[in-house]
Amino acid sequence: MARRKSPLYSLGGWLLLFLLLLGVTFPGLGLGPTSHDVRPGYGVSELRWLSDYLPALKGTPGDTPVYVMKGKKEGGVFLLLGGTHPDEIAGIMAAILAVERGNVSQGTVFVIPHANNSASRHNNGHWGHPELQWLEITTSFGERRHFHYGDRLTQPEDQVPDPKEFVQYPSGEKFPGYEARNLNRNYPGKPDGTLTQQVCFAILQLVEKERVDVVMDMHESGISSRMAYMLVCHPRALQIGAMAAMELEQDGISIKLETARKEFHGLSYRELGDRTGVYAFLMETPNPGQEPNIDHPDIIHDPRAPLNHRVYVQLKTIFALLENYNLVSPPERAIRVSFPFPLEKLDTEELGAFLR
Ligand SMILES: [Zn+2]
Numbered sequence: 387m388a389r390r391k392s393p394l395y396s397l398g399g400w401l402l403l404f405l406l407l408l409g410v411t412f413p414g415l416g417l418g419p420t421s422h423d424v425r426p427g428y429g430v431s432e433l434r435w436l437s438d439y440l441p442a443l444k445g446t447p448g449d450t451p452v453y454v455m456k457g458k459k460e461g462g463v464f465l466l467l468g469g470t471h472p473d474e475i476a477g478i479m480a481a482i483l484a485v486e487r488g489n490v491s492q493g494t495v496f497v498i499p500h501a502n503n504s505a506s507r508h509n510n511g512h513w514g515h516p517e518l519q520w521l522e523i524t525t526s527f528g529e530r531r532h533f534h535y536g537d538r539l540t541q542p543e544d545q546v547p548d549p550k551e552f553v554q555y556p557s558g559e560k561f562p563g564y565e566a567r568n569l570n571r572n573y574p575g576k577p578d579g580t581l582t583q584q585v586c587f588a589i590l591q592l593v594e595k596e597r598v599d600v601v602m603d604m605h606e607s608g609i610s611s612r613m614a615y616m617l618v619c620h621p622r623a624l625q626i627g628a629m630a631a632m633e634l635e636q637d638g639i640s641i642k643l644e645t646a647r648k649e650f651h652g653l654s655y656r657e658l659g660d661r662t663g664v665y666a667f668l669m670e671t672p673n674p675g676q677e678p679n680i681d682h683p684d685i686i687h688d689p690r691a692p693l694n695h696r697v698y699v700q701l702k703t704i705f706a707l708l709e710n711y712n713l714v715s716p717p718e719r720a721i722r723v724s725f726p727f728p729l730e731k732l733d734t735e736e737l738g739a740f741l742r
Pocket of ligand 1 (some may be wrong): 474
């Protein structure tokens with residue numbers, strides 16, 4: 387005889403459904419890190435997670451995929467970081483394009499498109515535009531793909547409440563409390579620290595363990611900011627940066643150069659460069675979404691800084707840096723990357739034409 391369902395049983399079912407729906411909204415219910423529409427191409431040989439370098443990150447909103455692209459020929463190692471600040475979307479899209487279409491013929495490239503994955507979940511309006519939550523890009527197949535437009539800082543619910551004053555570890559330098567959630571303020575990080583410190587520590591572990599030779603941390607600034615089109619170099623990497631800037635100038639791209647100042651602490655290029663042998667760089671392209679004075683910024687098509695142009699500048703800068711790194715490094719540590727299309731096409735065609 388069939389068991390009769392009691393009213394309580396169906397109430398439990400509804401409760402379960404309700405909790406599952408809640409789980410979609412609140413990552414605290416154990417769904418782990420935010421996932422993204424990234425479609426690895428032929429160049430990707432392995433998928434790892436940042437938690438492979440710090441197991442304490444596993445299952446947390448700070449964990450994030452690490453795409454490994456290994457060339458046929460042994461060589462040097464390059465680490466590409468997008469999404470340190472996930473509202474700085476040109477870096478994220480350049481990293482995704484590298485994963486989807488890039489190819490490595492010599493050396494190994496590690497790509498982390500969403501370095502601060504907690505911050506990538508949604509935009510809290512740090513620059514006054516909380517309406518920016520997604521970017522929609524139509525591919526050449528007519529498919530509309532959606533990418534998170536995130537926040538500058540780790541989501542508050544993913545970390546202990548901000549202190550009144552943030553004391554940077556280990557420098558002791560003091561900042562406003564919210565900087566405790568800024569990935570680019572927390573290097574070298576701490577294995578048992580806050581989520582943001584743990585992410586920094588895991589990235590440093592990756593750089594050490596994989597013997598990374600070159601790291602690029604891709605950022606964006608406001609379009610009228612002094613930082614727009616700025617390449618910041620660790621002092622040891624300045625010569626490579628200067629040679630790359632001259633090469634870019636010949637290709638019609640004018641970038642400014644700055645070197646890491648001793649008094650600035652917690653920044654990727656400063657701390658990774660000081661603590662390992664890596665040549666560390668940070669690149670800034672201009673993003674209309676970081677301009678509080680623009681009403682309804684068009685983050686994809688603003689003619690002053692269209693997204694395809696910003697992604698082009700990020701990738702072109704990386705190519706120039708790697709070429710000049712190869713000139714000053716032993717041939718067995720060379721790094722050679724390519725795309726199956728001329729990079730210049732990115733400057734004139736929409737990004738969707740190149741994504742998978
Ligand atoms: Zn930034």
